[in-house]
Amino acid sequence: MxxxxxxGRRHPPAFRLSENMNSRSTALPYLQVTPLAVVLILFFxxxxxxxxxxxxxxxxxxxxxxxxxxxxxxxxxxxxxxxxRLYYSTLKFAVIVLAITGVLGFWISYxxxxxxxxxxxxxxLFLVCTVPFWTSNIIRMISWRPVLGRExxxxxxxxxxxxxxxxxxxxxxxxxxxxVAYVHLYTLFMIVxxxxxxxxxxxxxxxxxxxxxxxxxxxxxxVVLPLSKTGLALGALFVVTLxxxxxxxxxxxxxxxxxxxxxxxxxxxxxxxxxxxxxNAVVLLxxxxxxxxxIFRLVDVRKELVR
Amino acid sequence: MQALNSESGEIRLVNxxxxxxxxxxxxxINLTIPHGSYCCLLGPSGCGKTTILRMIAxxxxxxxxxxxxxxxxxxxxxxxxRGTAMMFQSYALFPHLSIRDNVAFYLxxxxxxxxxxRRQADEMLERVQLAHLRDRMPAQLSGGQQQRVALAxxxxxxxxxxxxxxxxxxxxxxxxxxxxxxxxxxxxxxGITFVHVTHTQPEAIALADMVVVMDNGRIDQAASxxxxxxTPATPYVARFMGAQNVMTGTVQGMSNGVAFLKGAQGxxxxxxxxxxxxxxxxxxxxxxxxxxxxxxxxxxxxPQPVNxxxxxxxxxxxxxxxxxxxxxxPGLDSxxxxxxxxxxxxxxxxxxxxxxxxxxxxxxHVLDEVDxxxxxxxxxx
Numbered sequence: 262m263x264x265x266x267x268x269g270r271r272h273p274p275a276f277r278l279s280e281n282m283n284s285r286s287t288a289l290p291y292l293q294v295t296p297l298a299v300v301l302i303l304f305f306x307x308x309x310x311x312x313x314x315x316x317x318x319x320x321x322x323x324x325x326x327x328x329x330x331x332x333x334x335x336x337x338x339x340x341x342x343x344x345x346r347l348y349y350s351t352l353k354f355a356v357i358v359l360a361i362t363g364v365l366g367f368w369i370s371y372x373x374x375x376x377x378x379x380x381x382x383x384x385x386l387f388l389v390c391t392v393p394f395w396t397s398n399i400i401r402m403i404s405w406r407p408v409l410g411r412e413x414x415x416x417x418x419x420x421x422x423x424x425x426x427x428x429x430x431x432x433x434x435x436x437x438x439x440x441v442a443y444v445h446l447y448t449l450f451m452i453v454x455x456x457x458x459x460x461x462x463x464x465x466x467x468x469x470x471x472x473x474x475x476x477x478x479x480x481x482x483x484v485v486l487p488l489s490k491t492g493l494a495l496g497a498l499f500v501v502t503l504x505x506x507x508x509x510x511x512x513x514x515x516x517x518x519x520x521x522x523x524x525x526x527x528x529x530x531x532x533x534x535x536x537x538x539x540x541n542a543v544v545l546l547x548x549x550x551x552x553x554x555x556i557f558r559l560v561d562v563r564k565e566l567v568r
Numbered sequence: 569m570q571a572l573n574s575e576s577g578e579i580r581l582v583n584x585x586x587x588x589x590x591x592x593x594x595x596x597i598n599l600t601i602p603h604g605s606y607c608c609l610l611g612p613s614g615c616g617k618t619t620i621l622r623m624i625a626x627x628x629x630x631x632x633x634x635x636x637x638x639x640x641x642x643x644x645x646x647x648x649x650r651g652t653a654m655m656f657q658s659y660a661l662f663p664h665l666s667i668r669d670n671v672a673f674y675l676x677x678x679x680x681x682x683x684x685x686r687r688q689a690d691e692m693l694e695r696v697q698l699a700h701l702r703d704r705m706p707a708q709l710s711g712g713q714q715q716r717v718a719l720a721x722x723x724x725x726x727x728x729x730x731x732x733x734x735x736x737x738x739x740x741x742x743x744x745x746x747x748x749x750x751x752x753x754x755x756x757x758x759g760i761t762f763v764h765v766t767h768t769q770p771e772a773i774a775l776a777d778m779v780v781v782m783d784n785g786r787i788d789q790a791a792s793x794x795x796x797x798x799t800p801a802t803p804y805v806a807r808f809m810g811a812q813n814v815m816t817g818t819v820q821g822m823s824n825g826v827a828f829l830k831g832a833q834g835x836x837x838x839x840x841x842x843x844x845x846x847x848x849x850x851x852x853x854x855x856x857x858x859x860x861x862x863x864x865x866x867x868x869x870x871p872q873p874v875n876x877x878x879x880x881x882x883x884x885x886x887x888x889x890x891x892x893x894x895x896x897x898p899g900l901d902s903x904x905x906x907x908x909x910x911x912x913x914x915x916x917x918x919x920x921x922x923x924x925x926x927x928x929x930x931x932x933h934v935l936d937e938v939d940x941x942x943x944x945x946x947x948x949x
Contacts, residue, residue, distance in 0.1 A: 425708070453779075463658060463660060465656045465657075465658055465660040466660050466662060467661075468627050468656070468660065469654070469656060469660035469662070469721075470662075470673070470677075471626075471627070471646065471647060472625065472627075472647045472648075472652075472653060472654050472722075472725075473648075473673045473677055473725060474646075474647075474648040474674055474677040474678060474725070475672035475673075475677045476677075479677055483662075483673070483676070483677075484662060487664045488663070527883055554895070
């Protein structure tokens with residue numbers, strides 16, 4: 262115990278000071294939160310509310326939007342076979358892409374965090390992962406054509422190597438091509454959050470597991486994977502929302518053969534049927550929110566982020 | 569509690585070296601830690617003690633040299649096959665597993681059925697008196713409780729060697745002393761070898777059968793705690809243990825086993841019981857702080873006394889059962905006398921006073937190396 266420590270007398274002036282702070286601080290938090298609140302209200306809450314309102318309006322040919330309260334738009338969407346097919350195909354893509362990017366993201370992050378000892382190398386490799394993002398989305402998609410096309414790199418190599426006689430047709434303008442493009446575009450969104458949660462794992466936990474006789478797989482399965490759950494969940498959230506909301510990749514890479522839930526909205530917009538497009542958007546929003554809440558139910562992201 | 573593992577837990581390090589790139593962390597070390605002993609590796613941070621521990625554990629591979637545990641050369645073997653268990657400084661409890669599952673982790677890895685491993689884990693938790701917390705998560709436990717869990721998790725592997733990496737450094741003073749006692753009692757009970765890394769001298773002295781003092785990747789002295797404390801081998805050990813004053817002089821002559829020395833400031837020293845010194849040798853010797861008597865300096869009269877140095881008091885620190893008197897002596901890094909408090913208060917001295925500090929010639933202990941004057945920043949005060 263140091264001599265003259267604060268254990269003895271109290272200091273009344275300090276208390277008075279903190280009371281002053283209290284009376285002023287009641288308004289302060291609100292003031293601090295205002296800028297963000299204004300931005301969110303203007304650019305998020307208001308547009309969503311607008312879409313919700315318009316989705317109940319009536320669409321009249323040649324007239325346009327008529328203010329009304331009708332459930333016809335929703336009924337149209339839910340009874341339309343094509344719509345169901347589009348949602349099914351989009352969900353299918355989401356699941357496939359989620360599985361592939363999840364596996365890729367996990368192993369790439371694992372490699373970067375636990376096998377690259379030098380921090381500079383790790384950061385350099387991490388930047389390499391972002392190289393595709395140095396150019397636009399469209400260019401990245403179009404660049405797949407010379408690779409996957411009928412006369413593309415892969416087909417030429419396979420035919421030239423005498424492995425096949427006829428070029429493979431399904432490489433481009435197919436579901437396969439769509440998945441390839443999605444994986445290419447979205448794997449980074451998986452890597453970043455998984456990398457982040459893995460980087461926070463105490464390395465001595467791995468040693469402790471090895472000390473207890475765990476094999477390399479035992480360590481990954483019992484320690485690394487459970488502690489990367491948050492990253493996987495956040496990555497899954499990114500990938501699912503990106504795939505569910507996409508229509509350009511599907512259109513370009515499938516050559517117009519496949520569609521997505523969002524392309525239905527695009528079609529409605531082309532016919533200036535804003536109410537149905539709005540209703541479709543609301544349905545899509547609800548579906549994505551359901552998936553998101555399912556993910557958050559599996560992993561308590563908030564608890565893990567505080568950790 | 570019965571001995572967990574009857575196999576020999578003797579550890580032999582032979583010409584052990586570890587390099588990290590250009591840096592040599594451990595330099596050609598030879599050391600034998602007897603079976604069933606409590607060994608403390610003591611040294612400042614960066615001296616290589618943790619690297620040695622990690623090499624014994626199998627978490628670091630030696631650059632060259634061999635490690636034997638019992639009869640087996642263990643370099644290259646995974647930790648479980650070495651019969652070692654490590655307790656990490658941060659405890660390294662799995663944050664996503666309950667206390668019980670943390671302790672049962674080893675059994676799970678061995679494929680023990682759920683019921684059986686729960687039973688064994690509960691038994692082990694009972695031993696460390698934490699059975700009532702078995703369903704908690706590690707983050708819900710206090711530091712001391714986390715440490716007990718880490719201990720239980722190590723012991724369930726039935727090791728013949730328990731390796732502890734600064735196990736007490738994260739605890740507050742009260743818990744540290746309590747855990748220190750418990751570790752010692754546990755080691756007595758189990759009879760297995762404990763290797764304990766620490767940078768705290770009192771901890772090493774209180775616990776260890778064998779203290780290994782390290783500096784810069786080398787072992788300066790490996791001996792019993794009493795030997796290290798009383799008869800340090802080198803000026804470094806004397807300073808690091810903190811209870812000694814190191815002085816240097818040149819031998820003038822010998823007579824009946826008493827060496828007569830001349831110090832740098834013209835002070836005369838006598839050292840008894842050391843026969844192998846020759847005139848002309850420069851030697852360093854150490855005198856324990858609590859063997860030194862201080863007196864307010866009388867007006868200079870008569871011949872300069874032997875084994876007495878004159879200085880000005882720098883600081884006085886009351887330590888309860890003794891008073892630490894720091895004396896500023898020209899030509900010496902530091903000179904401290906620990907005066908029993910009863911003695912001190914008979915004739916209190918104040919900072920600024922001139923004093924004479926003296927000791928009996930039997931109290932001087934000759935060191936193996938000549939002091940190069942490198943003052944150690946970690947020297948305990």
